Amino acid sequence: MFDTLNDRIQAVFSKLKGRGKLTEKDVEAALKELRLVLLEADVNYKVVKMFIDHVRQKAIGEEVIKSVTPAQQVVKIIYDEMTEILGGSSRSLNFATHPPxxxxxxxxxxxxxxxxxxxxxxxxxxxxxxxxxxxxxxxxxxxxxxxxxxxxxxxxxxxxxxxxxxxxxxxxxxxxxxxxxxxxxxxxxxxxxxxxxxxxxxxxxxxxxxxxxxxxxxxxxxxxxxxxxxxxxxxxxxxxxxxxxxxxxxxxxxxxxxxxxxxxxxxxxxxxxxxxxxxxxxxxxxxxASRILGMGDVITLVEKAEKTMTEERARKLEEKIRKQKFDFEDFLEQMQQLKKMGGLARVLEMIPGMGNISKMGGMDLDDRRMKRIEAIIQSMTPEERKNPSILNASRRRRIAKGSGTTTQEVNQLIKQFAHMQKMLKAFSGRGSFGAFKRLFPF
Ligand SMILES: Nc1nc2c(ncn2[C@@H]2O[C@H](COP(=O)(O)OP(=O)(O)O)[C@@H](O)[C@H]2O)c(=O)[nH]1
Ligand SMILES: [Mg+2]
CATH class of the missing domain: 3.40.50.300 (P-loop containing nucleotide triphosphate hydrolases)
Structure with a gap:
């Protein structure tokens, strides 16, 4: 869903975030790219014009550009405006006062x-x-x-x-x-x-x-x-x-x-x-909007998760992500929960950063692959699951043997997991998680 759009917008954002300070010119350049991205996504040209005009009005001002986190402010403005053109808030269905x-x-x-x-x-x-x-x-x-x-x-x-x-x-x-x-x-x-x-x-x-x-x-x-x-x-x-x-x-x-x-x-x-x-x-x-912009759809995820997970478990997971304590143990538990929800790739897409991870790591999470990952994690000792940094070559060989997989597969999983942790960390550090939390106060 929205994959192409999401990738392209991510590219615009990372350019924007790559600059410490923003000038009006930087913002204009980003808007120009964003405009193209939207047109290429087949968004109606009038809607694109309105969108860009509104974002420009709000983004090009002393306040935004001179703020401590100008790029984030611009992203937030884009997020707000995108929410607006998508309809603002969700609308419920109308039911008759007298059924049916x-x-x-x-x-x-x-x-x-x-x-x-x-x-x-x-x-x-x-x-x-x-x-x-x-x-x-x-x-x-x-x-x-x-x-x-x-x-x-x-x-x-x-x-x-x-x-x-x-x-x-x-x-x-x-x-x-x-x-x-x-x-x-x-x-x-x-x-x-x-x-x-x-x-x-x-x-x-x-x-x-x-x-x-x-x-x-x-x-x-x-x-x-x-x-x-x-x-x-x-x-x-x-x-x-x-x-x-x-x-x-x-x-x-x-x-x-x-x-x-x-x-x-x-x-x-x-x-x-x-x-x-x-x-x-x-x-x-x-x-x-947050899904399109790549912020991950945490709320939908949590709602889905609640169907199969207890609320308590969901809360613990959120806290772990927030405190950067997400380990293999959690990963395994999540995977087992997610299996019940169907469409793992879709669910992963909704976790901030993970949509990218599953793409970047080539982590094609079909059922067969999931079983292998499960086997690998289950062959780790509790200590190893909590602290993957101790996984040296001989431990990795042992795990491969124990799980009936190969050392390459074990290496690959550890690498992907490290990458995922880094992404989660990036989200919770550097204030970007703060911005994220403002968007999704859970
Ligand atoms: N991938 C996908 N296929 C869908 C979706 N909704 C409907 N379809 C498929 O689209 C085709 C037409 O759907 P149908 O309900 O018969 O359309 P109708 O002619 O408007 O009643 C069927 O093959 C459905 O399975 C969807 O959300 N995703
Ligand atoms: Mg029909």
């Missing part, structure tokens, strides 16, 4: 509506609601079945009425849900390959008939500016409250995410980040 609430999903074919409908149901159920799904895409033969399969997989009931129009299916389903006691009804409507009058008309009719408390447009992040254009086209015919941006896992550039709110005036409320049922998240502009 109807959530209507609209969007082009292939944008990810059906998948999103099921994921949303799963998410709402986690929040203690009792959702059901409605199969209202009656035109593609497999569409109803697709939703039914997802319903079965997740245990969420799917409502469908044969030989009825989409409008009737929706309205009958809402009545049924209301009688049966479901409090949220999610409508999976039909999309076409392109915007067409007939489809819009049907959506408008459904909307009028069932009066959803929330209408969400589903768009594919990988299509970049096209996603923004689709949103504008939909707005011409149908009012919607927010956006679900899908396939964020495949979007390295981030153009759609960064342009959507400013261009359409509608907030991104949810993002879909993979094909699995749990791959949906609430869109938090501040966290996404």
């Amino acid at each position: 609430s109807v959530i209507m999903l609209v969007g082009l074919q292939g944008s990810g509506k059906t998948t999103a409908a099921a994921k949303l149901a799963v998410m709402l159920r986690h929040q203690g609601r009792n959702p059901c799904l409605v199969a209202a895409d009656i035109y593609r033969p497999a569409a109803v079945e697709q939703l039914q399969i997802l319903g079965e997989k997740t245990g969420v009931p799917v409502s469908y009425f044969k030989h009825k129009s989409a409008v009737e299916i929706c309205s009958l389903s809402v009545e049924w849900a209301s009688r049966t006691g479901y409090d949220v009804v999610i409508l999976d409507t039909a999309g076409r390959l392109h915007i067409d009058e007939e489809m819009m008309q049907e959506l408008v009719e459904i909307k009028e008939r069932v009066n959803p408390s929330e209408t969400l447009l589903v768009v594919d992040a990988m299509t970049g500016q096209e996603a923004v254009n689709v949103a504008l086209a939909f707005l011409e015919s149908i009012e919607f409250d927010g956006i679900i941006l899908t396939k964020m896992d495949g979007d390295a550039r981030g153009g759609a995410a960064l342009s959507m709110k400013t261009v359409t005036g509608r907030p991104i409320k949810l993002v879909s980040i993979g094909e699995k049922m749990e791959d949906m998240e609430i869109f938090h502009p501040d966290r996404v």
